[in-house]
Amino acid sequence: MNEVRILWVDDEVDLLKSHVLFLRGKGYDVDTCNNGADAIEMVRTTPYDLIILDEMMPGMTGLETLPLIKEQRPTTPVIMVTKSEEESIMDKAIGSKIADYIIKPVNPNQVLLSIKKNVHSQQLVTERNTADYRAEFGRISSSLADARDFGEWCAIYKKLVNWEIELTDSTDDSIREILSYQENEADNEFGKFVKRNYLDWINRRDSSTPVMSHTLLRTRVFPIVEEHEKTTLLVIDNFRYDQWRSINSLLHGYYDVESEDFYCSILPTATQYARNALFAGLMPLAIDKIMPDRWLNDNEEGGKNKYEEEFLMRQLQSSGKRWRTTFDKLIRPEAGRRLIENIQHVYDADFSVIVYNFLDILSHARTETEIIRELTEDEAAFRSLTRSWFEHSDLYTILKMLSERRHTVIITSDHGTIxxxxxxxxxxxxxxxxxxxxxxxxxxxxxxxxxxxxxxxxxxxxxxxxxxxxxxxxxxxxxxxxxxxxxxxxxxxxxxxxxxxxxxxxxxxxxxxxxxxx
Structure with missing residues (x-):
């Protein structure tokens, strides 16, 4: 543990010698003073890691001293010590952004716990997460060899993403390297699994065949629409599970997660193939044969995703669905604002579909723009940028509006990205x-x-x-x-x-x- 410097400010600091000795015995460097003026001067000259501040002092009180300390050291955590449990005092202290508070008489172990929580929390979390992941590393490795179907592979992927998020802020570089190695190993083994099974999934559907792009609406989406009065399907291009994890907490005040699952994108995992298959309910070859004027091959000029709404309406008709349906495709920022202004047609529909292309644009911008590369240097940074975008996006506003109108919302994508x-x-x-x-x-x-x-x-x-x-x-x-x-x-x-x-x-x-x- 690096030496931690603590300042303890209390007008009765002489009575706290045993507490100070206790902390010094635990390896902390503790300075003391008995008034607010001296505390402010000491904070100005010394970069303390934590300050313990008595609330009831003669002259300048703790609550009066606190903002002056924050002017000097705005990020230094302050623990307030008070004799009073009055709610108004607690509100003032918490409103002044204290890190913690302790009620007198002070117990040394109580102080130690608060110090650990505010100074060593990252280190303690890292140590615990490292130990937990090391314990699970072997179980995940064994599951790579044992996985027999797409569902078992999804469970592995979910575990790896969970660990990636848990270890994002870890100070242990070696454990993140081990996780990266295991993720690469998992992707290599998954590639072998797909090579062995993909053609069977496409041509010989049985119980081991996953739900795929061209079967998603019929098997997963339409039954949900049947059960709910209003349903909105939101297709976010390039949207991955880890990005869902980065934004889901923002939706907690508006939605409960009814289910969290996966389906399998067809190959190629590209918009031209996967999204057209999703809305048409057909594989690309069938689209080309049935509607040859609606399919363009890779080497042909023209837009490859111009007929998604037409494909959707055709699939609804062939499935005997007569819902009031709307389709909105949002590619540019102004499209989101226009939808907010004209949201009534979505409210009125039984089944509304919104295609949102921002993450695809962001992925391409990352390739082409140096500053976006720097902002998204790895998956963790990309998740962070995704959350920041979503929190300030028209899409977030739309989802809040749909919650108010009691819409069940399905969030999915046509494919992910790597x-x-x-x-x-x-x-x-x-x-x-x-x-x-x-x-x-x-x-x-x-x-x-x-x-x-x-x-x-x-x-x-x-x-x-x-x-x-x-x-x-x-x-x-x-x-x-x-x-x-x-x-x-x-x-x-x-x-x-x-x-x-x-x-x-x-x-x-x-x-x-x-x-x-x-």
Whole structure:
């Protein structure tokens, strides 16, 4: 433990010698004084880690001394000691931003506990979390080998995200490195699991097949709409489970979490494929066959997600649903403000859908803008920025308004995103798709051991731009790099957030059902 300097201010400080000796015996460096004026001068010249301040002193009282101390050392925690339990005194002290208060007569262990809470809390939390994670490390490692279905993999992912959040502020760098290693190991094993099972999920549905993009509305969303008078489906592009964890506390005053689950995004985990499949209730190959004028392949010019509302209405009609339905797609900030101003059509609908694209924009901005890179240098920083955005967003306002109108809200996404750091080589012609996590085209040259390859796209119910087109997917934290100008390309894209490939972060899409409070 680094030496901690404490100032104890009390007009009867001579009667507290035994307490001071007790603290010094515990390794603390304790200074004392008996009046507010001396305390202010000592605080001005010495950077104390904590101050213990008597509330009832002759002359300048503790409550009068406190703001003058805060002027000098605004972040130093102050423990107020008082003889009185009057509520008005407590309110004044707490309103002055004290860290804690103690009622006289003072017990040495009570003082020690308050010091630990206010000075060593981060260290104690780190030590406890480190010990707890080390104990669970082996159990998680064993579960990687034992996981047999998508649900078991989701449980593993949830545990890893929980630990990532718990250890975010840990001062133990080594334990975060161990967690990062285990997360990489989990993503590698999950990639193998997907390679073994994906084509079966698509073509031979049984009890082990997860709910996927093209089955989500029919199996998960429509039953919820049937049960509730008003339901809003919120699809946030690129939204991951850890980002849900970063914002869910902001919604506690407005919603209860009815359920927290996952579904599986189809491949490629890209908006063009996954979101169109979600709203159409069809795999991409079926969309291309049934509505060829509504599907554009990667190498074709034009918007790839222009018909989501039409796809949704078609799926509702084919499922026999006659709900009053609205569809709003918010891409630019002014769209959110317009929806707030014209929210009545959402209130009036039985089933309303809102697509919100901000996180996708933020991911691309992180790639292209240096300042956003600095603000989101890792997952923890990205979560923090997500929370800050959400807290001040039109979307937060919309959700509060929907809570007041008793709307059940489903929050989900079309796919997640992963921070990539390992380039793998691929060669293709100019018709090859540009995505960093998957490629489709003809005459692709790559190492088959490094990717998941689909040489016959129809087996994965994916369309082909020509007869010899194949699809290849990056796994883990890999991303595709061309040999030409490779170093510049790698420097530009390394440690950016991408999607389209195979990872827990991209394929395990959160599915949250919120019930309005009250």
């Amino acid at each position: 921070r990539v750091d390992n380039p793998i080589k691929i060669i293709g012609d100019r018709e090859t798709s540009p995505n960093l996590r998957y490629k489709t085209g003809r005459n692709l040259n790559y190492n088959p051991k490094e990717v998941f390859e689909i040489t016959r796209p129809e087996e994965a119910q994916l369309p082909q731009s020509n007869l010899t087109s194949t699809y290849v997917f990056a796994t883990g934290h890999d991303f595709f790099s061309y040999p030409n100008n490779a170093n510049k390309y790698i420097r530009y894209y390394k440690n950016t957030f991408q999607h389209g490939g195979i990872s827990m972060e991209e394929m395990m899409v959160p599915f949250i059902v919120l019930r309005p409070k009250g």
